[in-house]
Amino acid sequence: MSTTESRQDIRGPHCVPVTVEINGRGRVVDVEPRVSLLDALREHLGLTGTKKGCDQGTCGACTVWVDGRRVLACLTLAAAAAGHEVTTIEGLADGDELHPMQRAFLENDAFQCGYCTPGQIMSAVKLIEEGNATTDEDISEFMSGNICRCAAYPNIRAAVRQVRDAAGGAA
Amino acid sequence: MRPLTYSRARDVDDALALVAAGPDSAFLAGGTTEVDLLRAGVSRSGHLVDINDLPLTAVEDRPDGGLHIGALARMNDVARAPGVVHRFPAISRALLQGASEQLRNMASLGGNLCQRTRCPYLRDGVSACNKREPGTGCAALDGPNRGHAVLGTSDHCIATHPSDVAVALVAFDAVVHTVGAAGARAIAADDFFLLPGETPEIEHPIGRDELIVGIDVPGTPIARNSVYLKFRDRQSYEFALVSVAAAIEVDAGIVTDVRLALGGVGTKPWRAWRAEAALVGGPATEAAFRRAAAVELADAVGREQNAFKIELAQRAAVRGLNQSLKGIRS
Numbered sequence: 001m002s003t004t005e006s007r008q009d010i011r012g013p014h015c016v017p018v019t020v021e022i023n024g025r026g027r028v029v030d031v032e033p034r035v036s037l038l039d040a041l042r043e044h045l046g047l048t049g050t051k052k053g054c055d056q057g058t059c060g061a062c063t064v065w066v067d068g069r070r071v072l073a074c075l076t077l078a079a080a081a082a083g084h085e086v087t088t089i090e091g092l093a094d095g096d097e098l099h100p101m102q103r104a105f106l107e108n109d110a111f112q113c114g115y116c117t118p119g120q121i122m123s124a125v126k127l128i129e130e131g132n133a134t135t136d137e138d139i140s141e142f143m144s145g146n147i148c149r150c151a152a153y154p155n156i157r158a159a160v161r162q163v164r165d166a167a168g169g170a171a
Numbered sequence: 172m173r174p175l176t177y178s179r180a181r182d183v184d185d186a187l188a189l190v191a192a193g194p195d196s197a198f199l200a201g202g203t204t205e206v207d208l209l210r211a212g213v214s215r216s217g218h219l220v221d222i223n224d225l226p227l228t229a230v231e232d233r234p235d236g237g238l239h240i241g242a243l244a245r246m247n248d249v250a251r252a253p254g255v256v257h258r259f260p261a262i263s264r265a266l267l268q269g270a271s272e273q274l275r276n277m278a279s280l281g282g283n284l285c286q287r288t289r290c291p292y293l294r295d296g297v298s299a300c301n302k303r304e305p306g307t308g309c310a311a312l313d314g315p316n317r318g319h320a321v322l323g324t325s326d327h328c329i330a331t332h333p334s335d336v337a338v339a340l341v342a343f344d345a346v347v348h349t350v351g352a353a354g355a356r357a358i359a360a361d362d363f364f365l366l367p368g369e370t371p372e373i374e375h376p377i378g379r380d381e382l383i384v385g386i387d388v389p390g391t392p393i394a395r396n397s398v399y400l401k402f403r404d405r406q407s408y409e410f411a412l413v414s415v416a417a418a419i420e421v422d423a424g425i426v427t428d429v430r431l432a433l434g435g436v437g438t439k440p441w442r443a444w445r446a447e448a449a450l451v452g453g454p455a456t457e458a459a460f461r462r463a464a465a466v467e468l469a470d471a472v473g474r475e476q477n478a479f480k481i482e483l484a485q486r487a488a489v490r491g492l493n494q495s496l497k498g499i500r501s
């Protein structure tokens with residue numbers, strides 16, 4: 001352990017309360033500073049929609065939004081997310097009404113085992129907002145951070161196209 | 172992961188004080204290297220100083236045609252800044268061909284320069300690795316070494332430097348600005364990356380308690396014609412086997428100016444000084460490009476699995492120069 005001078009704002013190594021806004025709700029979670037946002041969501045807050053594939057930034061299963069940008073929860077420390085707005089797959093639907101991208105994944109059979117799907121959907125919604133869904137080539141390139149072990153890629157692209165085109169070609 | 176303490180720096184002085192206070196403190200920017208290597212047991216940091224609240228995110232055009240890039244500017248934001256896209260397309264392309272959209276939203280330019288090699292022997296935590304455990308040897312010398320370096324290697328380390336954008340920054344004479352207890356320093360990007368020699372564990376000429384605050388790229392008109400080409404085992408989301416940043420200017424068939432740097436083949440982002448010298452004043456022909464590339468790779472040392480990179484790097488250099496000449500951007 002470091003011998004850092006005892007400043008009040010030096011936190012840990014034991015559990016400390018971390019305040020994060022998750023899906024529009026302020027949440028306080030008691031975690032050690034070494035705990036990732038992914039583990040805080042899954043193990044401490046019961047939000048298991050966000051998946052852990054590799055835990056090293058290579059698969060995209062843990063994709064969430066922080067302050068509206070898609071990022072990887074496995075390489076984000078929960079403590080570093082304090083004070084920021086986090087959106088997870090659980091925050092996407094409007095009550096019982098699925099997000100259009102969730103519906104499009106169902107309608108296009110855009111998964112087999114479904115393990116990568118929450119991450120794919122969190123990425124795909126942003127992909128369209130980012131304006132990089134114009135061609136299939138671009139969809140592949142800018143979704144390449146989301147690996148699908150079942151190789152559902154053609155149907156994932158179809159789901160993205162459906163939402164893009166329904167948005168009035170505003171991609 | 173070993174236990175950690177964590178603090179958030181309020182400003183640059185605070186960051187320096189916090190990091191200096193503990194012997195195992197490190198800065199935390201996007202965390203895409205640091206958190207990964209902490210979890211792998213490779214990083215031994217015990218205290219993280221989160222620098223993400225520092226106002227170092229600017230990407231600015233300079234009147235001389237150059238750029239200022241704050242250390243905390245994210246890869247995506249730099250890649251898509253209009254001044255970067257138009258004045259330094261190779262920097263933009265290098266960034267956009269690195270990692271994934273999610274990682275590029277997280278990763279900072281300061282962190283990018285400090286990222287560690289992807290050498291599997293460093294990452295596995297057990298193999299002989301002079302970078303991780305000085306004196307243990309280098310398992311890559313005789314082990315699987317397809318991804319390893321052929322330029323700038325030593326008997327102590329043949330790990331490849333993984334950054335894409337650093338290749339473009341080195342090509343355009345970027346300068347890395349730091350602050351530390353001893354004051355501010357400006358370090359040429361080419362000098363920011365050290366050859367392994369006998370001390371592969373020392374990768375940069377800055378102390379653990381020195382903060383990168385920004386990167387300046389001088390005005391470089393030739394960079395408007397620059398290209399960055401990346402050759403890899405899969406089309407996206409993969410590190411380079413070989414990459415090239417190239418920009419060339421030709422007058423009446425004669426090369427008047429040229430910038431060339433290689434990635435994926437060197438123990439550091441590799442400025443091809445010798446090839447540049449061989450080209451300037453000579454004809455801008457494919458044969459001349461080929462000869463210059465051969466000059467650059469003349470001292471390359473290939474091993475069992477990576478010798479193919481010596482030829483691949485030359486072909487990549489020739490293609491990069493050709494595409495810059497003809498204005499083909501990717």
Ligand SMILES: Cc1cc2nc3c(=O)[nH]c(=O)nc-3n(C[C@H](O)[C@H](O)[C@H](O)COP(=O)(O)OP(=O)(O)OC[C@H]3O[C@@H](n4cnc5c(N)ncnc54)[C@H](O)[C@@H]3O)c2cc1C
Pocket residue numbers: 056057058197198199200201202203204205206207242243268269270271274277278279280281282283284285286333334335336381382383384408409410411
């Ligand atoms: C799956 C994967 C794929 C990748 N693919 C590519 C690729 O294709 N091309 C590529 O170029 N990169 C690639 N990367 C690497 C990525 O670009 C780097 O991890 C990232 O740029 C590091 O930036 P960061 O802000 O996350 O740094 P951090 O992880 O926060 O920090 C990295 C290191 O730098 C130090 N540091 C950070 N900021 C400063 C500062 N301002 N001053 C001094 N020290 C500092 C930290 O203490 C730490 O030691 C990939 C990474 C992953 C995980």
Ligand code: FES
Pocket residue numbers: 051052053054055056057058059060061062063072073074075
């Ligand atoms: S679990 Fe985060 S990228 Fe794989």
Ligand code: FES
Pocket residue numbers: 110111112113114115116117147148149150151152
């Ligand atoms: S549906 Fe199985 S991993 Fe994508």
